[in-house]
Amino acid sequence: MRELQAEIITGVVRRLCVTANCVLPDDARKSISDSLEREQWPQAKKTLELIIENYTIAKKESLPICQDTGVTCVFIELGQDVHIIGNLNEAIHEGVRQGFREGYLRASLVADPLRRANTGDNTPAMIYYDIVPGEQCKITVAPKGFGSENKSRAAMLRPSDGLEGVKAFVLRTVEEAGPDPCPPIVVGVGIGGTLDKATLMAKKALMRDTGDTHPDPWYAALEDELLESINTLGIGPQGFGGRTTALAVKISAMATHIAGLPVAVNINCHVVRRASEEL
Numbered sequence: 001m002r003e004l005q006a007e008i009i010t011g012v013v014r015r016l017c018v019t020a021n022c023v024l025p026d027d028a029r030k031s032i033s034d035s036l037e038r039e040q041w042p043q044a045k046k047t048l049e050l051i052i053e054n055y056t057i058a059k060k061e062s063l064p065i066c067q068d069t070g071v072t073c074v075f076i077e078l079g080q081d082v083h084i085i086g087n088l089n090e091a092i093h094e095g096v097r098q099g100f101r102e103g104y105l106r107a108s109l110v111a112d113p114l115r116r117a118n119t120g121d122n123t124p125a126m127i128y129y130d131i132v133p134g135e136q137c138k139i140t141v142a143p144k145g146f147g148s149e150n151k152s153r154a155a156m157l158r159p160s161d162g163l164e165g166v167k168a169f170v171l172r173t174v175e176e177a178g179p180d181p182c183p184p185i186v187v188g189v190g191i192g193g194t195l196d197k198a199t200l201m202a203k204k205a206l207m208r209d210t211g212d213t214h215p216d217p218w219y220a221a222l223e224d225e226l227l228e229s230i231n232t233l234g235i236g237p238q239g240f241g242g243r244t245t246a247l248a249v250k251i252s253a254m255a256t257h258i259a260g261l262p263v264a265v266n267i268n269c270h271v272v273r274r275a276s277e278e279l
Contacts, residue, residue: 001081009139012279013094017095017097020105025275028270032048038243040049047238069143070108071108072096072141075204092127099199138279141275142206142275145269145271149268150181152173154202156259157262171229177237184236184237185246188250189205189249190262191252191256192254201253202265223248
């Protein structure tokens with residue numbers, strides 16, 4: 001049994017909050033650069049060039065890539081042989097407090113969804129736990145802006161809707177979102193489970209490398225098909241037209257009930273914010 005002090009996790013979360021908001025991951029930068037090379041519409045090319053200039057300056061100057069520094073989503077993969085000394089949840093929240101204060105990041109959370117008083121420190125974090133084998137603890141901080149979160153959707157389709165129903169729902173969600181989630185976007189899709197499980201799978205799908213390939217060839221082909229269909233919608237970077245509406249489509253699927261077909265779409269903007277560290 002490995003023991004891990006909770007205050008160590010506070011320090012990691014603090015660092016990751018700043019890194020995730022100021023430094024775009026390598027895979028996302030490559031996807032945007034590759035899209036620029038393929039794009040033919042002049043306004044779309046210019047918009048992608050401005051996006052690249054923005055994230056380059058943000059990294060150099062340690063500034064947020066976007067003013068919406070988001071809800072702080074924290075994914076914890078905790079080894080079953082790790083014993084945390086202290087309050088793990090509070091350690092994570094404290095790391096967010098420190099990271100947003102020291103990084104001069106915008107506090108965007110309200111304590112109550114209806115009475116709307118700002119918490120002032122971007123807490124509480126949205127924490128997701130997975131218990132895994134081993135003695136390691138992997139922490140991923142993924143701030144989620146609400147321009148894209150607001151355009152995410154979930155549906156309980158009929159089993160008879162099948163594959164075509166799922167594809168139609170994904171395309172309709174992206175088309176209705178239009179320019180609002182700041183394209184080019186990354187589209188996370190969760191299929192199966194229950195309503196809540198599908199939405200969680202969709203969000204976790206956004207943690208995948210934008211350039212990776214689904215391990216199941218059937219779903220890999222579906223991801224490619226959906227990406228191609230989305231990029232023919234003509235929305236383009238920031239809604240100015242072109243063939244770069246999405247950088248990637250990422251699907252996660254699991255077993256479900258014979259009577260149901262839950263589907264969720266979680267959209268991420270071109271600011272693919274995530275940073276990880278393993279202890």
